[in-house]
Amino acid sequence: MIIFEAKSFLNAIVTQNAKELKGFFKPDAIIKWEDSHEQLSVEGYIRANCEYPGSWQGKIKNIRHLKESDADMVVVSKINDDKGIAFHVVSFITLCENKKLITKLVEYYGDINEPPQWRKDMGVAIRYDDD
Numbered sequence: 001m002i003i004f005e006a007k008s009f010l011n012a013i014v015t016q017n018a019k020e021l022k023g024f025f026k027p028d029a030i031i032k033w034e035d036s037h038e039q040l041s042v043e044g045y046i047r048a049n050c051e052y053p054g055s056w057q058g059k060i061k062n063i064r065h066l067k068e069s070d071a072d073m074v075v076v077s078k079i080n081d082d083k084g085i086a087f088h089v090v091s092f093i094t095l096c097e098n099k100k101l102i103t104k105l106v107e108y109y110g111d112i113n114e115p116p117q118w119r120k121d122m123g124v125a126i127r128y129d130d131d
Helices: 006-014 018-022 042-050 117-122
Strands: 025-033 038-040 056-065 073-081 086-096 101-111
Touching: 006 018, 006 056, 006 073, 018 042, 025 042, 038 042
Parallel strands: 025 101
Antiparallel strands: 025 038, 056 073, 073 086, 086 101
16 A cells, blocks of 8 residues: 655645655655756755745646556646746656655656647647646
8 A cells, every 4th residue: 555645745845845845755765857867866856846936836637556667656747837837747656665755756747838730730639628
């Protein structure tokens, strides 16, 4: 049974609560942002999130607990900042210490954009509302 609190983790990120955020990680955890090919320490991850200029909001859209994978769970979140930037984050989380602490976190970021005109012109999809 996975007892990691994904909603509390996301809340610590979007409220930029460094002390609370640190409590989710094993001290030597590995964090990778695949989009920019960066590897961060726990301290670096906390600084990057907590010193982000401005404020943001987040909502978990999906959580999947994995049985046969390097990761224990996948969390998909939607993040919005106060400047109108929105993106999805897909987080692959590997846990230790009785499934309480992150030992490895690999994240992928995807901008939320309108489809390109060439694909609109093709008429192969319809837009749906984000919930």
